[in-house]
Amino acid sequence: MAFDSRSLGVATAGFAAFVNLYSPQALLPELAREFHVGPGEISALMTAGTAAIALSAPFTGALADVAGRKRLITAAMFAVVVPMLIMTFAGSVAQLTFYTFLRVSALIALTTLVWVPIGVWIGLRPRIAEKVQPLAQFLAAFPANVLFPVAVIGILRFHLDPNIWLSVLIVFGTQWYIVFNVIAGASAFPNDLREAAQNFRVHGLSWWKSVILPAIFPYYVTGAITASGGSWNASIVAEYVKWGDDRVTAEGVGAYIAQATAVGDYPKIVLGVAAMSIVVILVNRLFWRRLSVFAESRLRLL
Numbered sequence: 001m002a003f004d005s006r007s008l009g010v011a012t013a014g015f016a017a018f019v020n021l022y023s024p025q026a027l028l029p030e031l032a033r034e035f036h037v038g039p040g041e042i043s044a045l046m047t048a049g050t051a052a053i054a055l056s057a058p059f060t061g062a063l064a065d066v067a068g069r070k071r072l073i074t075a076a077m078f079a080v081v082v083p084m085l086i087m088t089f090a091g092s093v094a095q096l097t098f099y100t101f102l103r104v105s106a107l108i109a110l111t112t113l114v115w116v117p118i119g120v121w122i123g124l125r126p127r128i129a130e131k132v133q134p135l136a137q138f139l140a141a142f143p144a145n146v147l148f149p150v151a152v153i154g155i156l157r158f159h160l161d162p163n164i165w166l167s168v169l170i171v172f173g174t175q176w177y178i179v180f181n182v183i184a185g186a187s188a189f190p191n192d193l194r195e196a197a198q199n200f201r202v203h204g205l206s207w208w209k210s211v212i213l214p215a216i217f218p219y220y221v222t223g224a225i226t227a228s229g230g231s232w233n234a235s236i237v238a239e240y241v242k243w244g245d246d247r248v249t250a251e252g253v254g255a256y257i258a259q260a261t262a263v264g265d266y267p268k269i270v271l272g273v274a275a276m277s278i279v280v281i282l283v284n285r286l287f288w289r290r291l292s293v294f295a296e297s298r299l300r301l302l
Contacts, residue, residue, distance in 0.1 A: 028043065093253065093256065093271055093272060093275050094275065096251060096252055096253045096255070096256050097252075097253040097275045097276060097279055099163075099251045099252045099253070100232070100235050100239070100252035100253045100254055100276070101279055101283075103163075103167055103170065103235070103250075103252060104170070104228060104231045104232060104235065106167075107167055107170060107171040107174075107175075107231060108178075108224060108227060108228055108231065110171075111171060111174075111175040111178055111227070112178065112220075112224070115175060115178050115179045115182065116178070116182055116216075116220065118179075119178070119179050119180075119181075119182030119183045119185075119186060119216075120182060120186045120212055120216065121186075122183050122186070123182065123183040123184065123185065123186020123187040123189070123216075124186050124187075124189070124194075126187065129183050129186075129187050132183065133180055133183055133184075136176045136179045136180040136183070137176070137180055139173070139176045140173060140174075140176035140177055140180070141173075142172075142173060143173070144169045144170075144172050144173045144234060144237065144238060145237060147169060147172065148169075148241050148242075148243050149243050151165065151166065151168070151169055151241055151248065152241055152242075152243040152246050152247075152248050153243075155248050156246060156248065162248045162249060162250045163250045163251055166238055166239055166241060166248065166250040167238075167250070169234070169237075169238035169241070170231050170234045170235055170238040170239075171231065173230065173234060174226075174227040174228075174230040174231045174234060175227060177223040177224075177226040177227040177230065178220065178223040178224055178227050179223070180223070181219045181220060181222050181223030181226075182216055182219060182220055182223065184219055185215065185216030185217075185218070185219030185220065186212070186215075186216055188219075189212065189215050189216070193211070193215070194211075197211045214299045215299075217295050217299045218292075218295040218296060218299055221288070221291050221292050221295045222292075224288070225284070225288045225292070228283070228288065229280065229284075232254075232276060232279075232280050234254075235252055235253070235254030235255075236254040236257050236258055237254070237258065238250075238254065239251075239252040239254035239255035239258065240254065240255040240258035240259055240262075253272050253275055253276050254276075256268070256272045257269060257272035257273060257276070260272060
């Protein structure tokens, strides 16, 4: 008789479902005492979970046929495990991750407003660009922890807000990716298009909107993606700064990971890294990837 792997899979899934449904029964009295509710409320919660599984099963099968079983299983694992970890270990991790997300987003927006005009001005002047490009690349590799003593002393001496001023350490090493990519984009701008814009008297805001910004946008997206990812990594060392006996901490998931690392709390380290990774992946997939596809398909000159 041939071995039927499908039957074994179905039997294993049925056994796992049985264990999943009935193994928590022994914990119901303890859960009732812990959350100060009656056995009826706890039983109703378990019943609701079972009913949700039963009602969603037919739709899950159809969705798996369309999207693929591996993708659906991976998404389901993240949807179940990550919220459980966040609720179990630290209710504030989601909030801290949101703070870091806001900080990184604000820094990328600020550096864009500052460095895009400067980068365009430099890129359209080849002699200046040749001198500035190596400097920007050097500053991108410059370690931000060299500035830790200055940051700690300055924040403590002048009673500054760490949530604002520690952000300088995050953006110090990452802003340069935007700078030299914008310079590269402006340097590659064709001279014939530049002369055509001059002949048609396209100046001022119209020149920025219709000529140069679409031309450098693919380069900018590349630099912004790198700067965004680098800022998330830098937040681990920049939101929790220590120099001697002095410590300065900003609210964010980077400080959460750094503090957990300092005391060797591995579950919190894993939780913080998982929360940060999930947000970075979602931002890349939902925002940066779409922006990159748009830039490559609609705005690429060469």
